[in-house]
Amino acid sequence: MKKILIIDDERDLLETFKDYFQLMNYLVYTADNGLDGLKQIQHQPDIIILDVNMPEMDGFELCAAIREQITCPIVFLSAKVDEESRIQGLTIGGDDYLVKPVSLKELGLRIEAHLRRENRKQITQKIAYFGELMIDYDRKLLQYQKQEIYLTKVEFEIVELMSKHPGRAFSKEDIYQHLWNWDKLGDATIITEHVRRIRKKISKHSSVDFIQTVWGVGYKWIG
Structure with missing residues (x-):
């Protein structure tokens, strides 16, 4: 089940979106302000719907903060129709920009298109280069x-998972579930030891720490 994070300070609209995408068989997370939206990133959404006009932290500021943690598609929603706002949204890290009021059907189709594109990227990615490090x-x-x-x-599967999503923070529980779907008896803290071994092996060849610790979250791969 794909995960959507919807961030919008219009609570009626937020509930409408939530009901619609739940009917479309998505797992939906919501936030009605930027700070709560940033906290919801821990759920590692597959796509984010982000309102531009919010108090305290607007959508553009929030997008920049999100891009420090994950790379999933971000679809902006805004009442601003001017070209400058569209360009700013797409330049700062957004993948799409829709003007309110928006058709639920069109928004749903845009979401599906972005997710299909992400799936194709993952399927077709057979070899990746990170500087002089090559992963086949x-x-x-x-x-x-x-x-x-x-x-x-197991070590390669951890590298594969994270390197296919550079910049995205994974908790130890996320990695453990990806590897064993909770079927294996044990503790997710075993991931710490696997990561330590991977780092040690790579450090014999490169001074770059490709696996970065994200304090309070887990680990992310840097490209």
């Missing part, structure tokens, strides 16, 4: 300057 997802191979870095199956 088909062959389960990690190389630095063409020298192989030997990882266990």
Whole structure:
């Protein structure tokens, strides 16, 4: 089930969107202000619907803060129809910009299109380069300057998960669930040890710490 985060200070509109997307079989998270919206990022949404005109922290400021944590598509909603606002929204990190009032059907179709695009990106991504670090997802191979870095199956799966979503913060529980779907007996803190080993192996070849600790959250891959 895909996860949507909707951030809008119009509570009636927020409830309308929530009801609609729940009927469309999405897992919906909501926030009626920027600060609460930033907290909801911990749910790792697949896409975000973000109102521009909000008090205290507007949508543009919030988008910039969100982009420091995750890379999922962001769709702006705004009553501003001027070209400058559209350009600002798309430049600061948004992927789409719709003017209110918006048709629920059109918004739903836009959401589906962005999610399909994200799925295609993940499916077609077979080899990725991060500087001189190369990851071959088909062959389960990690190389630095063409020298192989030997990882266990679990270690590679952790690298694969995070490197396919650079900048996105994963909790230890997120990673554990991805690996074993909670079927394996044990504690999610085992992820800390796996990450330590991955870092140690990469550090023998590169001074770059590709796995960065996000305090209070978990880890993210930097590109």
